[in-house]
Amino acid sequence: MEGASQLHGGGFSAAELEFVAEDEMIEIVPNMRMDALNFTSGDFGPFRPQIPAQVPLWLAVALKKRGKCTIRAPEWMSVAKLTQVLEDERNSEKFQSLPFHYVEVSRLLFDHAGEDIPDIYMVKSLIEDIKDVRFHKIGTGLEIISRDRTYALKLKNLSAMEANIVRPFVTRALETFYKLSSSEMIQESDNIPSRQPQTTANRGPRRQLKDR
Numbered sequence: 001m002e003g004a005s006q007l008h009g010g011g012f013s014a015a016e017l018e019f020v021a022e023d024e025m026i027e028i029v030p031n032m033r034m035d036a037l038n039f040t041s042g043d044f045g046p047f048r049p050q051i052p053a054q055v056p057l058w059l060a061v062a063l064k065k066r067g068k069c070t071i072r073a074p075e076w077m078s079v080a081k082l083t084q085v086l087e088d089e090r091n092s093e094k095f096q097s098l099p100f101h102y103v104e105v106s107r108l109l110f111d112h113a114g115e116d117i118p119d120i121y122m123v124k125s126l127i128e129d130i131k132d133v134r135f136h137k138i139g140t141g142l143e144i145i146s147r148d149r150t151y152a153l154k155l156k157n158l159s160a161m162e163a164n165i166v167r168p169f170v171t172r173a174l175e176t177f178y179k180l181s182s183s184e185m186i187q188e189s190d191n192i193p194s195r196q197p198q199t200t201a202n203r204g205p206r207r208q209l210k211d212r
Contacts, residue, residue, distance in 0.1 A: 011164040021104035021160070022058035028069040029053075057105065061112045071113040074099070077106060079119050082126035089133040095157035103131065103161045134159075138166055 012020075023041070029052050036045035037059070044055045052072065055063075063069045075081060076099060088096045099105060106127050114120050141155065155166065 011167055012160075014161075017101070017160050017164060018104045018108065021101035021108065022056065022061075024057050024099070024101055024105055025054050026057050026060050026074065026105075027052050027072040028055055028060045028063060029072060030063070030069045032068050034068075057108060061108065064113055064116075071109065071116045073109060073113075073117045073123075074105070076102070077109070077117065077123055077127075079122050079126065082123060082130065086126055086130050086133065089130055089137075093137065095134060095137065095155070097157050098130075098159060101160050102127075103159055134162060138162060142166070 029050060030047040031049055032047065033049060034045060034047040036043050041056065044059060045053065047053055047069075060069065060071050064071055076085075085096050085098065106123075109117060110120070110124065117123055138155075155163075158166065
């Protein structure tokens with residue numbers, strides 16, 4: 001995994017981000033009866049038909065593939081919620097609050113539980129529009145870093161994928177600015193003339209005092 005990360009400029013690959021996102025909790029509706037499942041990450045269940053249960057996304061996908069459950073899309077994936085988020089993203093310079101792994105979670109659900117997502121085509125379109133608007137904001141922020149002397153940057157509500165894209169560039173840019181700033185400060189200190197002690201002017205021979 002370390003080698004794969006290095007190929008992406010110190011960040012994570014899409015597969016690695018998706019792997020982490022699979023630990024996100026999600027609601028399923030079982031269609032079977034099953035005792036609790038015990039894993040190192042925790043105990044899940046017992047499962048009863050038509051009684052909702054919270055499980056990690058990886059387990060929900062595994063049960064879905066075996067026809068053992070349906071998956072309930074998270075509340076934030078509703079058309080109404082996404083429409084509001086998109087409108088707020090367009091009307092504000094700030095990033096709106098979304099789940100940290102909203103990109104990976106939505107992709108996994110589209111791939112493995114598309115039939116369980118109401119209005120899936122509209123949901124897909126809204127999420128793509130939200131990603132486009134947020135990427136435009138990121139691009140604008142990176143232009144500011146490139147143009148101005150920026151020594152600190154605060155980006156609130158970035159998702160895992162967005163932070164993964166921004167982190168390597170921002171880190172390199174800020175390191176460069178710090179180095180340039182240090183070099184300029186050294187040069188400025190070298191150009192400041194050192195203060196020499198004042199020498200007394202030559203006032204001729206001293207007058208000797210007469211003995212009394």
